[in-house]
């Protein structure tokens with residue numbers, strides 16, 4: 001199982017906690033997903049029955065690791081301040097670092113991200129940076145002290161699925177020893193399986209589960225395909241070929257009289 005900052009995790013599915021129709025549905029989705037890590041925004045809008053401190057209490061009661069995030073932060077100072085608040089609220093050094101650079105695409109501001117990651121790592125945080133699939137940015141984040149990377153596969157909430165498989169494949173190849181979690185843009189279980197088949201360590205998703213007609217059932221479906229994708233990667237996936245290859249080898253030629 002994956003190890004993030006020295007902690008072994010029981011599941012390769014990380015689940016977001018936003019936009020569920022009710023706290024009960026969220027709780028059931030977490031249970032059926034088998035997840036060991038949920039992410040929660042410190043700047044979440046009050047919704048779904050439980051608000052503010054009551055919602056954070058619900059998160060703590062889920063009995064899984066909490067990965068607070070800085071969703072909604074558009075500057076380094078905002079993200080650093082939010083991370084410090086998260087450390088107080090959830091008593092954890094883990095932080096999913098988001099520094100958003102673009103209003104429409106919610107694309108990470110990779111310059112601000114590297115700067116904020118360096119500040120937070122210097123203050124003892126274990127930073128999980130939400131980043132693009134750019135290899136140079138990934139290098140800078142590792143130099144800044146990150147030991148886990150979370151590249152997007154598509155814009156947050158878009159459900160588009162992997163938009164650049166070659167870039168994700170390159171990321172896995174260039175950083176074979178770094179835990180890599182695909183974060184954002186997954187729309188359906190087959191998307192999650194596809195990135196796991198590339199050898200990623202885990203997937204973080206929110207919208208595809210919270211927005212499903214039956215979030216708990218969808219969470220269970222994701223859990224199965226993520227495990228299947230991981231198992232397939234380690235079983236050694238056959239590369240596609242240009243030409244047909246007979247699946248039944250024939251020795252000699254049959255002669256019909």
Ligand SMILES: CC(=O)[C@@H](O)[C@H](O)COP(=O)(O)O
Nearest residue numbers: 016156157184185205206207
């Ligand atoms: C909850 C959270 O952290 C999201 O910002 C995350 O990036 C998941 O994205 P999707 O909602 O697209 O799955």
